[in-house]
Every structure is written in structure tokens, then in C-alpha cells.
Amino acid sequence: MEVTWIDKRLSWNASHYGGISSIIVPAEQLWLPDMALQNSANDIYHSSLVENKFRVSIYSDGSIFWVPGGKYYTNCELDISYFPFDDQKCELHFTNWAYNGNQMNLSVQASNISLDNYQVNGEWDIVTTRAHRQEKFYACCGDTPYPSIYFTIYMRRKYLFYITNIIAPCVMLSVLISLVFYLPPESGEKVSLGITCLLSCIVFLLLIAESIPKRSDSVPIISIYLAIFLTITTASICSTVVVLHVHHMGTKKVPMIVKRIVFDILARMLCLSELARKYGTSSCRHGDHEPMDSSMTSTMINSCKNPSMLGRQTSHRRSTNNGRISNNTNGGMKKSFSITDDRIAQHIMLNRNYVLEEILTHIKIFTQERSEHERIESTRQEWTAVAQVLDKFFMSVFMSSIACSTFFVLIMLPMSKVELASL
Structure with missing residues (x-):
């Protein structure tokens, strides 16, 4: 001074x-x-x-x-709403304690503070300074003025340290959280990766808690960003559990409403046209394809439904041949051959009917098991496709949430603040 x-x-x-x-x-x-x-x-x-x-x-x-010197300590009201992009205002209020303005007047020599001897600080930048005189009148003293001198310092926090040590690691961890949905469900590491990222986030928040001012009258934007980051991390783990549950759904048929939402809407939005074309409701309207060997199985069953016709045809061919042989032999011989061939034909026909019935039974069982196996496999593939679409959807949602929250909280909000020096 x-x-x-x-x-x-x-x-x-x-x-x-x-x-x-x-x-x-x-x-x-x-x-x-x-x-x-x-x-x-x-x-x-x-x-x-x-x-x-x-x-x-x-x-x-x-x-x-x-020129008296020394270290002067004053109380400044801090507003940390935009921390670490905040501006602060500090005042030094000098007054005449014993004399009034009529006995000793106070005035300022300049409108600002000289910074010729100012040493650069690593945490704050001085934007501007002001010095002005103000008179106060008290009820006890009538029109007697009491002048005061106010030296105001407008400071801006240097935020490079906080961007490097707080914001950048948070953004990297949030991107890592989004990559949980890029990991295939078959790997079995989706939930483990999500929980690891969540624990890393919690440990990181504990480490930077000392760097955030402890005030309850306002919430700094860095705390808002960290709260959003922690919410996104928790939601991503919950979404991963949902995707894994869908992937391992089993033999339960995929509801039509799920197909419409997942394949007809989400898959087309995410440019997964192949899955939309293969599993969408439009493909279901044309009817599901039957198993590959269904036509062959139907033909075999139809051919084996009436084995007696085959026996009669065989007996007729044998009787025709026997009739031809009987023209060259005597009558007794013809009768003997005819009786013997009929018994043999009946025996062969009975055995053949039994065998054909057994074959038909096994074919039916095999066909049913094959159809059930193909149905189960088709259902599992549909659920796997649903989980794949949900993975891509959640990944897009969380990546967009991270980008939007980073843009609005860390860029738009600091830009919207009003400069204290301009007030």
C-alpha cells in the first residue's frame, strides 16, 4: 500500500x-x-x-x-458453481476506524491496483483489479460521512491441472465402460470388466475428493460431471446384465412385440439390415422354413403308410410267374408250387410289415427329435441376435450420453457463465 x-x-x-x-x-x-x-x-x-x-x-x-507492507488476510465469498472453470472476486475493505469523513478524508489515487510487483501464481490468474471510494451514512451520526476504500481483485482459476488429472481420466474410463458392450457375451468377461471399471471409478473419486472445495451452498460442475459418470457406469453394468440374460434366455420363443421393437426398429436404426431381414416380423409373415429333410421324411412316411399294398404287388408278381411255370409242368406239380409260394409270400409279407412298422416308428421319432432340435437352435439364434442388437444399441446410447454430458457440462456451462469483472 x-x-x-x-x-x-x-x-x-x-x-x-x-x-x-x-x-x-x-x-x-x-x-x-x-x-x-x-x-x-x-x-x-x-x-x-x-x-x-x-x-x-x-x-x-x-x-x-x-508505504506499510505485510500479508493481509481477508475473507472472500466463493462461488464454486463453475469449478474448476470458476472466477472469484476478493475485496480488501479499508476504512477509517476512529475518525469520520469530516475529520479525515479517504480517496484513491488510481482506479486499479498496480501489478508491477505481482508474482505469477500457479493456480490463479488475475483478470483485472479495481479501486474505488465509497461513503456510508449511519443512523446514529446524521449526515456525517464515513468513507471507505475498496480494492477488488478478480481472479480466474487455472484449469489445466484439473483437465489433466481429473477430467481426462474420467473421459477415458467412460469410453472403457462403453466398450463393455463391444465385448461378445460368449467371452464371459462383460460383467467383470464393468465391475472393474466401476471400482476404478470409485477409487478415482476418492482420490480427487480432496481437490474439490467442500461447500454445500452450490454444486460445482465437476461434481455434476462425476455424478453423471458414476451413473453411466452403474447403468452400463445393469444393461450388461440384461444383455447377458437375453443371450442365455434358452428355448422360450421370442415374443412378437420384442421382434418388432428389436429387429424392425432398433436393428434398422443401427444399420443391422441383415439381422432385420433375417429375424424381423416381415420374414415371419412368409412362414418359417421347415427342416431341410422334411420333404424327404414326408415321402418316406407316405411310402411306408400302406405296406400291404407292396405285399400284394409282390404276391401278384409271384403268382404270375408261377402261372407261367405251370404251363410246362403237370397239374400236381403246379398245385404244390402254388401252395408253397403262397405261404412263403405270406410269411415274408408279415415280416416285412413288422420291419416297415418299426422303421416308420423310428423315422417318426427321429423326425420329431430333429424338428425339436432345430426349433431350439433357431430360438437360441434369435435370442442371440436380440442380444447382439441390444449390445449395439446400449453402446450407442452410452457413447452418446458420454459425449453429450462432456460437451454440455464441461464446455457449454463454462461458456455460459457471466464474467464477474463485467458486472
């Missing part, structure tokens, strides 16, 4: 004293202004103002120049 005033009692003619125009004397030998730091965080009367260790320069015209 630089304090100047005029005391005519201390003026002299320099020519009468060998041309001496100024002298330096101890401060305790003079009258000094009764200055006090009104909003001091320590003593209102600072030691440099009370102990008078700093000397005073007296000039021949009666002007006095006093």
Missing part, C-alpha cells in the same frame, strides 16, 4: 536548510492515519499499521509518503 497525506505543520523552506527537500523519520514520531482492514480474517488493525515499523518520508511542502 501507498498512503499519502499533507501536514502543513511539517513543511519547511528547503533553501534555509541547505537544500534538503525530504527526510525519513521513524513512523512512531508522526501522526498516522487510523487505518483498519474491515473484512480482515485476522486482526482488524494489521501489525504493519499498529507497530509502525515502516518509516515515513516527509517532503518540504508538507506531503507525507508512507
Whole structure:
């Protein structure tokens, strides 16, 4: 501080004293202004103002120049809504404690604070400074003014440290959370990766908790971003559990409403046209394809449904041949051959009917098992396709959420703040 005033009692003619125009004397030998730091965080009367260790320069015209120094501590009301992109305002309120404005007037020499001797700080930048005089009138004293001097400092926090050590790791972890949905469900590591990312997030939040100002009157944007990040991480794990449950759904048929939502809407939105064409409701309207060997199985069953017709045809061919043989032999021989062939044909036909019935039974069982196996496999493939579409959908949703939250919270909100120096 630089304090100047005029005391005519201390003026002299320099020519009468060998041309001496100024002298330096101890401060305790003079009258000094009764200055006090009104909003001091320590003593209102600072030691440099009370102990008078700093000397005073007296000039021949009666002007006095006093430069008391020291560390002044003041209370500043902080607004951390935009932390770490916040601007803060601090005031030094100096007032005349004992005298009123009629007895000792206070005025400022400049409208700002000189920063010629300012040393650059690693955490704050000084945007601008102001100095102004203000008079107050109290009810007890009528029209008597009480002047005060306000030195205001507008500071802006340097946020490179917080971007490097807080925001950048959060963005990297959030991208890693989104890649959980890119991992195939067959790997069995989706939930493990999600929980690992969640634990890393919690440990990281504990480490940076000391860097965030502890105030309850406002919530800084970095806390909002970290809360959104933790919410996205938790939601991604829950979504991963849902996808795994769908992937391992089993033999339950996929409901038509699920097909419409997943394949007809989501798959087309995500450009998964192959899955939409293969499993969508439009393919179901044309009817499901039967197993590959169904036509062959139907033909075999139809051919084996009436084995007696085959026996009669065989017996007719044998009787025709026997009739041809009987033209070259005698009548008794013909009768003997005819009786024997009929018995053999009946025996063969009975055995053949039994065999054909057994074959038909096994074919039916095989066909049913094959159809059931193909139905189960087709259902599992449909559920796997549903899980694949949901994976891509959740990945798109969470990647978009991360990008939007980062853009609005860390870019748009700091840009929308009002500069304190312009108020």
C-alpha cells in the first residue's frame, strides 16, 4: 500500500536548510492515519499499521509518503458453481476506524491496483483489479460521512491441472465402460470388466475428493460431471446384465412385440439390415422354413403308410410267374408250387410289415427329435441376435450420453457463465 497525506505543520523552506527537500523519520514520531482492514480474517488493525515499523518520508511542502507492507488476510465469498472453470472476486475493505469523513478524508489515487510487483501464481490468474471510494451514512451520526476504500481483485482459476488429472481420466474410463458392450457375451468377461471399471471409478473419486472445495451452498460442475459418470457406469453394468440374460434366455420363443421393437426398429436404426431381414416380423409373415429333410421324411412316411399294398404287388408278381411255370409242368406239380409260394409270400409279407412298422416308428421319432432340435437352435439364434442388437444399441446410447454430458457440462456451462469483472 501507498498512503499519502499533507501536514502543513511539517513543511519547511528547503533553501534555509541547505537544500534538503525530504527526510525519513521513524513512523512512531508522526501522526498516522487510523487505518483498519474491515473484512480482515485476522486482526482488524494489521501489525504493519499498529507497530509502525515502516518509516515515513516527509517532503518540504508538507506531503507525507508512507508505504506499510505485510500479508493481509481477508475473507472472500466463493462461488464454486463453475469449478474448476470458476472466477472469484476478493475485496480488501479499508476504512477509517476512529475518525469520520469530516475529520479525515479517504480517496484513491488510481482506479486499479498496480501489478508491477505481482508474482505469477500457479493456480490463479488475475483478470483485472479495481479501486474505488465509497461513503456510508449511519443512523446514529446524521449526515456525517464515513468513507471507505475498496480494492477488488478478480481472479480466474487455472484449469489445466484439473483437465489433466481429473477430467481426462474420467473421459477415458467412460469410453472403457462403453466398450463393455463391444465385448461378445460368449467371452464371459462383460460383467467383470464393468465391475472393474466401476471400482476404478470409485477409487478415482476418492482420490480427487480432496481437490474439490467442500461447500454445500452450490454444486460445482465437476461434481455434476462425476455424478453423471458414476451413473453411466452403474447403468452400463445393469444393461450388461440384461444383455447377458437375453443371450442365455434358452428355448422360450421370442415374443412378437420384442421382434418388432428389436429387429424392425432398433436393428434398422443401427444399420443391422441383415439381422432385420433375417429375424424381423416381415420374414415371419412368409412362414418359417421347415427342416431341410422334411420333404424327404414326408415321402418316406407316405411310402411306408400302406405296406400291404407292396405285399400284394409282390404276391401278384409271384403268382404270375408261377402261372407261367405251370404251363410246362403237370397239374400236381403246379398245385404244390402254388401252395408253397403262397405261404412263403405270406410269411415274408408279415415280416416285412413288422420291419416297415418299426422303421416308420423310428423315422417318426427321429423326425420329431430333429424338428425339436432345430426349433431350439433357431430360438437360441434369435435370442442371440436380440442380444447382439441390444449390445449395439446400449453402446450407442452410452457413447452418446458420454459425449453429450462432456460437451454440455464441461464446455457449454463454462461458456455460459457471466464474467464477474463485467458486472
